[in-house]
Amino acid sequence: MxxxxxxxxxxxxxxxxxxxxxxxxxxxxxxxxxxxxxxxxxxxxxxxxxxxxxxxxxxxxxxxxxxxxxxxxxxxxxxxxxxxxxxxxxxISMIFQDPQTSLNPLLTIATQMIETIRQHRKVDVHTARQQAINLLKETGLNDVDTRIDDYPHQFSGGMRQRVVIALALCTEPDLxxxxxxxxxxxxxxxxxxxxxxRTLCTARNIxxxxxxxxxxxxxxxxxxxxxxxxxxxxxxxxxxxxxxxxxxxxxxxxxxxxPRLDKRLERFKNIIDDEPTELDDTHWKVEGASAGYATDWLLTNNERAHTSDALPSVSERPAILSIQDLEVTFGASGLGWFNRSHGVKALSGVSLQVMPGEVLGIVGESGSGKSTLAKAIVGLVNPSAGRMTFRDSELPPGRQRTRAHPSRREIQMVFQDPYSSLNNRKTVEHIISEPIQFYGLTDNESQTRKLVASVLELVGMPQRAMVKYPHQFSGGQRQRVAVARALVARPEFLICDEPTSALDVSIQAQILNLLKDLQQTFGLSILFISHNLAVIRQMADRVVVLQNGQLVETAGTESFFNSPQESYSQLLLRETPSLTF
Amino acid sequence: MINAWLRWSRENELAYLFFRNPVAIVAAIIAILCIGGAVLSPWLAATDPYDIASLDIMDSLIPPAWSESGDARFFIGTDDQGRDLLSAILYGTRLSLLVGFLAITFASVLGVTVGLMAGYFGGRFDAIMMRIADIQLSLPAILTALLVDGIAKGLLPRGQHDNLMIVVLTVAIGLSLWVNFARTVRATTFVERNKEYVQSCEIMGMHPFRIMFTHILPNIMGPILVILTVDLAVAVLLEATLSFLGVGVPANQPSLGTLIRIGTEYMFSGEWWIVIFPSAMLILMIISINVLGDFLRDALNPRMR
Structure with a gap:
């Protein structure tokens, strides 16, 4: 070699x-x-x-x-x-991460490839075009002869990445x-x-x-x-x-x-520590604040609090959230007075139930409607059909849900991107105390302050974090703050929308551990959304698979991962790269 | 003291960039001198040019002190009424800046509110407000000001009109400037609105106005700050223009624009100082404020660095 x-x-x-x-x-x-x-x-x-x-x-x-x-x-x-x-x-050529941005959207594939080929080789346009067609065929694009004159936006993400690879191969690079x-x-x-x-590497000796x-x-x-x-x-x-x-x-x-795809672990062990906390951070305390105080406060007035011995009875209880035939349509007769369109169905006919104390995993590829489902439950999106029931009472959809509706406190959400889910202009104390004050959960300000410090400690942050601003923290720490904010509202039901996909694996492991601990302590019901099957396996009790806005399969986690029923589920499991040693 | 400054400037991105930008520092010094001189004019100026009783017509049109027929009492000469030009400029700047600040406050409050609501609610409200903004944009600022002034003249009794001239000017200039704020704020609100921190407020059931003003507004202060500085210069200039055209403040309380207008009448008869000094003051002030605005825009926009 x-x-x-x-x-x-x-x-x-x-x-x-x-x-x-x-x-x-x-x-x-x-x-x-x-x-x-x-x-x-x-x-x-x-x-x-x-x-x-x-x-x-x-x-x-x-x-x-x-x-x-x-x-x-x-x-x-x-x-x-x-x-x-x-x-x-x-x-030397390069293939970039995002095929959306590495191709010029205003030029056809043919133009971009021919230009690149002719930049480096003295050939006429026809030869260059033929070369481009051959390369695209080599990268596995279908109907190359006609599609070469299409624009990048007319291809799907995967197809576009094939074009990018073909573009990188244009000049027959060595590396x-x-x-x-x-x-x-x-x-x-x-x-x-x-x-x-892999194929190109071997075939072309690159x-x-x-x-x-x-x-x-x-x-x-x-x-x-x-x-x-x-x-x-x-x-x-x-x-x-x-x-x-x-x-x-x-x-x-x-x-x-x-996260392992082949088996479920109770906790991630042996994980890398986050950056060490500064010494003066550990000495700074609010009087009387401790993780125990937060736990006690979160558990009082909280009839649903149950420990692991209550878990076997899960199936006998009524579902905390049940959704029937939910349908969400985007862009239907929205703004226009003149052009009423039928819109795109983001979700259609989705029915599911979440049991108390259960973690329901929602899995699907991008565009499958996972986040739309979460938004419909919290009332950010107006469903076009279907019913939602939360704790035995009807959950009003979208705009019809009043601002004072009790579910607004009982359902809380942790977002994907901790860089945009926290207001950068507010201190952490302000961010966490906002729900406490908004829902009127404490009697006075000193109690609120004590509680904020305690909750921070509960989610594994130094108490001193409360006087800092979000930008002073890493992504993982920010996500802890976001979890703390959701927690202080004393929710019954927590929606986690891809809570770890913006984070590094070691940080992801920490956050997943934290969520597991909190779920066990407080018996929260969690709707856990992720595109990562391995994460779902570690977190969920049951799994729901979505594809193109439709529910494909619902199953218990173990049975789903051991013997998926639907062909789409099997495909997903097969294609996920994994570590099996 | 210097160490404290350095430490502060190291932590504060804006201060750091400021102290490495000599043009911005010079502009800031000039702007501070202009504004400071204007604010302190009652104490700095030798005479009160608004006090008609103190004026002596015999002192009119005296050239600057350094020329042959100059008078030591009037350093840069006098105007046709016998007013000390330096005092008149200081007082005039004060009046111009007062109108400028008032107008910009009016414009920013109106524009930011409309922009926030249009960006946040979107839909029909947004469409209607932005069409109104388009209409406003298609009218030149001077035309708007003339229109407001005309309406005010028609509505208010003659005597009242002169007293309320500052209010009329403020409204006129404010009306022609709010669109800048509304459009920029709307665009940035659109971006912020889809961020997850806003969604988390919505999920809580927070009132839209509380979300807009306590959560979104602090996050879009950067662009607002930039327009504030740039448009302050525009407002001062507009005031000068309107006064120059004779729509502005009454002649017995000259602003910079009034002084320049008086000056142009004497420009070709040899009394150059009446027009040159107020104009120089206006230009210096506008340029320095604009340079500061440019600096802010670049400093607050990470992509420009």
Whole structure:
């Protein structure tokens, strides 16, 4: 095997006004032709910086401080921009994460591909077009001869990523850097794209650097893997060796944090700690506040509070939430006085029940109507048909639900993106105390303050967090604050809409542990929405599968994962990359 | 003291960028001098140009002190009424800024409220408000001001009109500027509205106005701040224009625009100072406020850096 790329001792620095930030420190790795080299790590580990450094596209003011990047023997560090420009695209190509934005929406596929081919090869338009057609065929696009003249928006996400790959292959490069090529795609498409990358790599003898945060993907297709953390190489070697018997505790912890598809664990163990709390944070206390105080407060006046011994009787109780034939239509005769359209059905004929104290997992690909379901339950979306019953009484839909309706307190929601779900201009104390004051749950301000501090401690945050603003926290800590905000309303029913998909795996494990603990302590009923089957397996008691707004299958978690009934469920399970060691 | 400043500027993004931008610093100094001079004019100015009894017609049209026939009492000369030009400029700036600030307050309160509601509620309310804004945009600001002034003249008795001129000017200028606020606020509210923190407020059942003013408004202050500075300059300029055209404040209380208008009459007869100094003051003030507005826009927009 010929060595294509050899990075040795690469350091990249970003000078900022707070001092010099070392994005990469002494990173060494090499890629051979016909090999996929995986780069894995959490956000901020420097994965993408390696890719940009090789491409010579480090964002200003970043620079290579030391080390070498040898590409077929030639050192790329310090190459002038003209030489780099010739190399880039010609011999090194890149596949980006989001096929939505990496194609020009105003040009047809043919135009974009022919332009790229002719930029690097002296061929006439017809030859270039023929080459483009061949490449698109090679990437598995159907009806290439007619579809080549379509615009990017006329393709689905997976198809578009195939076009992006074809575009990267235009110049017959020796090395391709794929930066999270499947992160924006659904699982069923992800598998196909990964297979395509593998096939191309072998058939064309290309070296590929695959950058991803998903250890499942690494396990699926890479030959060798380098684990990065905070700009340093933690571990490197063949994928089998590194993932099969990880030597470093960080690699072990990273793998332990990945939710398993094959069995349910009570808790994630051996997980990586969040950034250490500052010392003065731990000494700052509100008088009388403690996690125990929050637990007691949340459990008083709370008839549903039951412990695990009450769980067997779950099936005998009436459902806390039941939904019958729910239908949501978007865009039907909305604004227009003139053009009344029939709109798009986001949900049709969905019926389900959530038992008290149960975690119901909702699974589906993007566009399946998972979030619409959550929005219909909380009243953000007006259903066009169907009934919802909450605690034996009818739940008024959408606008008809009054602002003072009791369900507004009893149903709380944790959102996907902790960066947009907390108001950045308010302190954490303000954010958490808002529901307390709004629902009038405490008698006076000092009690509210005590409660806010206590709840923060309950969700694993220092009490001092209450005087800070959301932007001072990491994503995981923000999500803890969001959970605390939902909790202080003393909800009966909690909706978690992809609560961990914006977070790193190790943080995801922490948040999932937290939700499990809270669910057990307070006997909450939870509607847990996720596109990640492995997360659902860890969290849910029962599973509901949605596809294109319709309910495909409802089953107990164990029976669903062991013997899925519907073909779509089987497909989903088959295509999910997993770690099975 | 300096250390404290440095520490503050290191933590505060805006202050950091400000202290590294010499143009912004100079503009800020000029703006502060102009505004400070205007505010403190009753104490700084040598004479009170509004006090007709103190004026002496014999002092009229005296050139600046450094020229041959200058008078040490009047540093940059006098106008046709015998007013000390420096005092008149300070008082005039004060009047111009007063009208500017009042108008901008009126415009921002109206525009922000309309913009928030249009962006938040959307639908028909939004459509109607934005068509009204379009109509407003199609009328030049001066035309709006003339219209309001005309209506006020018709409605108010003659004597009252002069006293209420400042109010009329404020309303006229405010009316022609609220659209900027409304459109920008509407656009940014659209973005904020779909964020999850707003949805969480809606789920709680919070009143829409509370969501708008306590949750969304603090998050869209950046663009509002920028328009406030830029439009303050526009408002001062509009006031000057209207006064120049004779629609503005009465002649016995000259604003910058009135002074410039008086000056133009003497421009070609050799008395250049009457028009040059008020104009220079106006230009300096407008440019410095505009530069500050530009700086704010760039500093608050992460993509411009």
């Amino acid at each position: 010929t060595q294509l790329l050899a990075i040795s001792n690469l350091s990249v620095k970003f000078p900022t006004r707070f001092g010099v930030f070392d994005a990469l420190e002494g990173v060494s790795l090499d890629v051979n032709a016909g090999e996929i080299h995986g780069l894995v790590g959490e956000s901020g580990a420097g994965k993408s910086t390696v890719g940009s450094a090789v491409m010579g596209l480090l964002q200003s003011p970043g620079y290579v401080a030391s080390g070498e990047i040898r590409f077929t023997g030639r050192n790329l560090v310090g190459l002038d921009s003209d030489d780099y420009h010739r190399l880039r695209g010609d011999r 391709i850097i794929a930066d999270e090529p499947t992160t924006a795609l659904d699982v069923s498409v992800q598998k196909q794209i990964l297979d395509l990358i 070296g590929i650097i695959l950058i991803t945060h998903d250890i499942g993907v690494i396990n699926e297709i890479t030959d060798r893997v380098t684990v990065l953390r905070a700009g340093r190489v933690v571990e490197s070697g063949t994928t089998e060796a590194v993932l099969g018997s990880p030597a470093e505790p960080y690699t072990k912890a990273l793998m332990a944090a990945v």
